Amino acid sequence: MDKIEVDIWKQDMSWFDKYFKGICWKRNTPQRILRGMSIERGVIQHLLMPTAHEKDSNPWPETQVVGIEISRESDHDHNSAIGILYDSAGKVFQSQPTRLFLHGFYLCGDELELWLFDRVRLYRSGIVHNVPFEQFEHDFMKMNDAQLGLNPMIFYTSEKSQYVVVKGDEVETCDDKIEANSTYKLWLDKEPITRPQVIVSDGPTVYRATNKKGDEVIVKFSLRDESSRKEEMFMKRVTELNIWGVNQLIAQRRLETNKYLTACVVISPVGRPVSNYRSVFELISCLRDAIKAHRALYFDGEIIHRDICPGNFMINKSPGAEKGQPCGFLIDLDSGRDLRVPLEGPVPDMIGTKAFMAIDVARHENDFIAHTYRHDLESFFYCFMWLAIAEHGDVSSDSRIFPWNKDNTGCVRSANQKIQDISDKERFSAIVSEFAPAFKGTEELAYALRKILFFPDDGPFFLGTKSSVEETNQLYDAVIDALNQAVSRMT
Numbered sequence: 001m002d003k004i005e006v007d008i009w010k011q012d013m014s015w016f017d018k019y020f021k022g023i024c025w026k027r028n029t030p031q032r033i034l035r036g037m038s039i040e041r042g043v044i045q046h047l048l049m050p051t052a053h054e055k056d057s058n059p060w061p062e063t064q065v066v067g068i069e070i071s072r073e074s075d076h077d078h079n080s081a082i083g084i085l086y087d088s089a090g091k092v093f094q095s096q097p098t099r100l101f102l103h104g105f106y107l108c109g110d111e112l113e114l115w116l117f118d119r120v121r122l123y124r125s126g127i128v129h130n131v132p133f134e135q136f137e138h139d140f141m142k143m144n145d146a147q148l149g150l151n152p153m154i155f156y157t158s159e160k161s162q163y164v165v166v167k168g169d170e171v172e173t174c175d176d177k178i179e180a181n182s183t184y185k186l187w188l189d190k191e192p193i194t195r196p197q198v199i200v201s202d203g204p205t206v207y208r209a210t211n212k213k214g215d216e217v218i219v220k221f222s223l224r225d226e227s228s229r230k231e232e233m234f235m236k237r238v239t240e241l242n243i244w245g246v247n248q249l250i251a252q253r254r255l256e257t258n259k260y261l262t263a264c265v266v267i268s269p270v271g272r273p274v275s276n277y278r279s280v281f282e283l284i285s286c287l288r289d290a291i292k293a294h295r296a297l298y299f300d301g302e303i304i305h306r307d308i309c310p311g312n313f314m315i316n317k318s319p320g321a322e323k324g325q326p327c328g329f330l331i332d333l334d335s336g337r338d339l340r341v342p343l344e345g346p347v348p349d350m351i352g353t354k355a356f357m358a359i360d361v362a363r364h365e366n367d368f369i370a371h372t373y374r375h376d377l378e379s380f381f382y383c384f385m386w387l388a389i390a391e392h393g394d395v396s397s398d399s400r401i402f403p404w405n406k407d408n409t410g411c412v413r414s415a416n417q418k419i420q421d422i423s424d425k426e427r428f429s430a431i432v433s434e435f436a437p438a439f440k441g442t443e444e445l446a447y448a449l450r451k452i453l454f455f456p457d458d459g460p461f462f463l464g465t466k467s468s469v470e471e472t473n474q475l476y477d478a479v480i481d482a483l484n485q486a487v488s489r490m491t
Contacts, residue, residue: 006084006321007121007122007199007200008121008123008124008404009121009122009123009124010123010124010125010126011123011124011125012125012126012271013114013122013125013127013128013131016114016116016123016125019103019116020136020139022385023139023142023143023147024084024142029376030050030144030145031050031051031052032048032049032050032051032064032140032141032228033048033050033051033137033141034046034049034065034067034137034140034141035045035047035048035049035068038295039084040074040075041073041074041075041248042070042071042072042073042074042075042076043068043069043070043074043076043081043084043373044068044069044070044073044487045057045066045067045068045069045084045088045440046065046066046068046105047063047065047067047088048063048064048065048066048068048103048140048141048148049062049063049064049088049164050062050178058095060091060092060094060095060096061095061096063091063095063113064102064103064140064143064148064149064150065102065103065104065105065140065148065161066088066089066102066104066105067085067103067104067105067106067107068081068082068084068085068088068105068106068107069106069107069108070107070108071108071109072108072109078106078113080109081106081108082106082115083348085104085106085115085124086117086199088104089102089104089115089117089199090198090199093117093196093199094195096150097192097195097196097205098151098154098205098221099149099150099151100118100119100149100150100255100262101116101117101119101149102116102117102118102148102149103115103116103140103148103149104116104117104188104370105133105136105477110129110130111127111128111129112125112127112128112129112131112133112136112328113125113126113127113128116151117199118199118200119196119199119200119202119223120200120223121200122199122200126408127232133363136151148349151221151255151262152255152261152266153165153221153253153255154188156196157385160273161186161187161336162187162188162190163185163187163188163209164185164186164188164209164249164253164264165184165185165186166184166186166252166253166266167263176192184211185211186209186210186211186217186219186266187210187211188207188208188209189207189208189209190220192205192206192207193206193207193208193218193273194206194311196274202222202223202224203222204220204221204222204332205221205222206218206219206220206221207219207221208270209266216248216268216269216270217250217267217268217270218247218266218267218268218269218331219262219264219265219266219269220263220264220265220266220267221262221264222263222265222334223260223261223262223263224260224261224263224334227303229263230334230338231263231265231286231332231333231334231336232249232252232265233338234301234303234333234336234338235247235248235249235265235267235333236249237301237303238297238301238303238333241300241301243293243296243297243301244292244293244296244324244326245289245290245292245293245296245326245328245329245330246293246296246297246301246330246331246333247267247268247269247329247330247331248267248268249265249266249267250266250267250268251265251266252264252265252266266388267318267331269316269329270317271314271315271316271317271328271329271331272309272314272315272316272317273310273311273314273460274286274287274313274314274315274328274383274387275310275387275392275393276315276392277315277387277392280438280439280441280442280490281487281490281491282315282327283315283387284384284442284445284483284486284487284490285327285328285487286313286314286315286316286327286328287313287328287380287383287384287483288327288328288480288483288484288487289316289326289327289328289329290313290326290328290329290330290380291377291380291476291479291480292326292480293313293326293328293329293330294308294330294373294377294380295476295480297330298339298472302338302339302340303333303336303337303338303339304336304337304339304371304372304373304376305330305336305376306334306335306337306351306371306375306376307332307334307335307352307353307355308335308352308356308376308379308383309352309355309356309360309383309469310356310383310386310387311332311353312330312331312332313328313329313330313331313383314328314329314331315328316325316328316329319418320469328340331362335351335352337371343370346368347368347369347370348368349368350362350364350365350368350411351371352371352375352379354404354405354411354414355381355382355385355386355401355404355405355414355416356379356380356382357379357382358371358374358375358376358463359378359415359418359419359422359463360367360375360463360464361375361411361412361417362412362414362418363411363412363415363416365410365411365412366412371470372465372467373465373475373476374388374453374464374465374466374475375465377453377475377476377479378453380479381449381450381453382404382418384445384446384449385401385431385446386401386404388435388436388439388442388446389401389431389434389435389436390436391436391438391439399432399434400421400427400431400434401421401431401434403417404417404421417460422450422454422461423454428450432446436490441489441490442486444445444486444489445482445483445485445486448481448482448485449482452478452479452482453475453479456475
């Protein structure tokens with residue numbers, strides 16, 4: 001219960017009424033039943049399932065409501081029972097990552113508590129007494145897909161394949177550049193490329209998708225504040241300017257609910273996660289081209305990315321298939337800053353992923369500073385160091401760089417740790433000594449990037465940003481040249 005308490009909002013029963021209004025069974029309403037199963041002494045787990053669901057198969061992909069019922073004789077109190085309920089809801093969201101919300105309930109004798117789980121927060125009614133649950137049970141079974149929280153932008157076939165229709169009617173065509181009134185159907189892979197790992201999250205769910213001809217695109221679902229449509233605006237700009245090495249917008253849809261909207265964007269090209277590199281040569285080439293793309297985004301698109309991490313650039317699935325095609329490309333412009341709009345007043349936020357956040361940004365946790373292009377270049381450096389040590393997995397707890405991202409510690413502590421590790425040559429050498437065997441031979445690149453970013457012109461340890469056009473180009477040139485030299489040494 002402690003791990004979710006911060007996300008829980010208590011609402012009275014009248015708040016939940018809106019979810020039970022207008023429920024009317026129709027002939028095309030899927031046949032569902034609320035099944036109860038004893039999972040331990042005095043504990044029954046309730047799941048709303050299709051009547052045709054096979055009892056021995058995995059229930060979570062088809063569960064539409066979760067419930068927990070405990071008896072007075074069980075070993076559980078309210079809090080521990082809610083923990084079981086939350087875990088069940090989490091399994092539903094893992095199996096159905098695009099769903100908008102999920103109904104839940106708690107029963108104990110004459111006590112009833114309604115729950116609603118969604119990506120923004122968790123809602124509970126508080127305990128009510130002597131309210132007949134049978135009416136809610138019947139309502140759950142009569143709800144349609146939308147009332148149960150399924151995403152109405154996703155359609156399913158009888159074989160359980162899933163697809164989206166973008167911009168209107170179901171037409172099975174998709175060109176690289178579509179006309180304004182084009183419509184098409186895109187078939188989603190069974191499993192997403194990425195999905196949120198917890199229920200309350202603003203992280204995207206991303207699928208690879210194909211049209212009837214087999215052309216591949218990325219379909220990304222994300223939740224955001226209704227007033228925030230930056231990513232679509234930025235991607236439209238990137239597409240119009242044809243900025244090299246940044247994914248481009250093909251189409252978009254929005255589903256608005258209260259103060260939030262679920263955005264569905266179709267983007268290209270398709271890539272592999274950078275952690276799935278097949279060789280160090282491929283990874284370094286990807287990193288170099290992602291930095292080239294960052295430069296084009298900054299100068300031509302007038303956008304600073306602000307959240308450079310291994311999850312926000314990808315390896316091109318078929319680099320070199322066309323002349324000049326990048327080996328890696330940038331994705332996720334959600335956190336970007338529009339340089340066409342001057343900053344007025346205090347900097348409103350601090351953006352970044354702690355392990356990869358620039359020192360100067362992270363150490364201003366309580367008095368934010370404006371993010372610069374150099375901060376993102378510093379983040380690329382941390383991405384390289386992290387991947388060289390962790391390879392395809394996570395950094396172990398005994399690694400010297402583990403404190404960069406240690407749980408439950410603030411960004412300032414992470415920044416101070418990085419200052420110690422990078423400013424001191426012996427400490428930095430100890431970190432480089434942790435490079436995985438496949439990365440032996442890239443130590444020279446690590447030292448070169450450290451010197452370029454933190455000791456320019458052989459001066460003292462430096463964290464600032466030189467902002468003239470000439471100085472900016474010089475820094476990009478130096479970083480890209482170091483990566484080019486590393487690539488050349490591998491060929």
